Amino acid sequence: xxxxxxxxxxxxxxxxxxxxxxxxxxxxxxxxxxWYRWETAKSPEAxxxxxxxxxxxxxxxxxxxxxxxxxxSYLYIKGSQPEDSATYLCAPWGGxxxxxxxxxxxxxxxx
Amino acid sequence: xxxxxxxxxxxxxxxGTSLTIQCQVDSQVTMMFWYRQxxxxxxxxxxxxxxxxxxxxxxxxxxxxxPISRPNLTFSTLTVSxxxxxxxxxxxxxxxxxxxxxxxxxxxxxxxxxxxxx
Numbered sequence: 001x002x003x004x005x006x007x008x009x010x011x012x013x014x015x016x017x018x019x020x021x022x023x024x025x026x027x028x029x030x031x032x033x034x035w036y037r038w039e040t041a042k043s044p045e046a047x048x049x050x051x052x053x054x055x056x057x058x059x060x061x062x063x064x065x066x067x068x069x070x071x072x073s074y075l076y077i078k079g080s081q082p083e084d085s086a087t088y089l090c091a092p093w094g095g096x097x098x099x100x101x102x103x104x105x106x107x108x109x110x111x
Numbered sequence: 112x113x114x115x116x117x118x119x120x121x122x123x124x125x126x127g128t129s130l131t132i133q134c135q136v137d138s139q140v141t142m143m144f145w146y147r148q149x150x151x152x153x154x155x156x157x158x159x160x161x162x163x164x165x166x167x168x169x170x171x172x173x174x175x176x177x178p179i180s181r182p183n184l185t186f187s188t189l190t191v192s193x194x195x196x197x198x199x200x201x202x203x204x205x206x207x208x209x210x211x212x213x214x215x216x217x218x219x220x221x222x223x224x225x226x227x228x229x
Binding site for chain 1: 151156220
């Protein structure tokens with residue numbers, strides 16, 4: 001089981017503000033990193049799968065970067081909207097181990 | 112991607128009883144995964160269910176407490192046995208959908224079953 005840390009654990013931002021949060025994981029034996037968005041009463045929804053050092057992925061106003069050498073990934077949300085309110089989970093995969101989920105960053109966007 | 116139907120969506124149970132959670136996938140998949148999220152904790156893998164063989168349990172989880180069935184490639188159940196308040200959690204099933212090595216594909220989840228044990 002990997003030691004995964006996400007920060008902050010929660011944050012509130014005003015509608016229109018941009019924000020970012022961090023996922024840290026052991027850099028050794030890295031294989032892939034997933035980001036998921038989990039809205040209350042819904043299924044976790046996949047955002048990105050990232051595998052290469054320096055990867056950058058984008059989906060609408062949400063983007064993510066990956067640094068496998070230092071063991072972190074950033075998720076950015078540009079111009080936050082109330083519908084972005086959710087818990088964002090990162091999940092690194094280490095080699096042949098099962099995925100380990102971080103505790104998540106709970107984002108609330110205030111209209 | 113797959114579509115997963117999971118039920119019940121929520122339940123309130125008495126201590127000492129058992130509850131079975133069902134997941135139906137709209138396509139055939141080799142492995143189905145069962146997760147639990149206790150309050151304030153991260154999503155944790157309970158076991159991997161393969162069709163035609165016994166489920167593989169993660170450290171800290173045992174078959175007597177969480178028996179799993181996998182009768183075919185589209186369906187699985189997880190039973191939470193002899194429940195205590197510590198079993199109050201959200202339980203989710205998921206599948207990995209896509210080609211390539213495990214980990215390269217995203218997980219698709221059911222909507223979750225929120226259990227409260229009194």
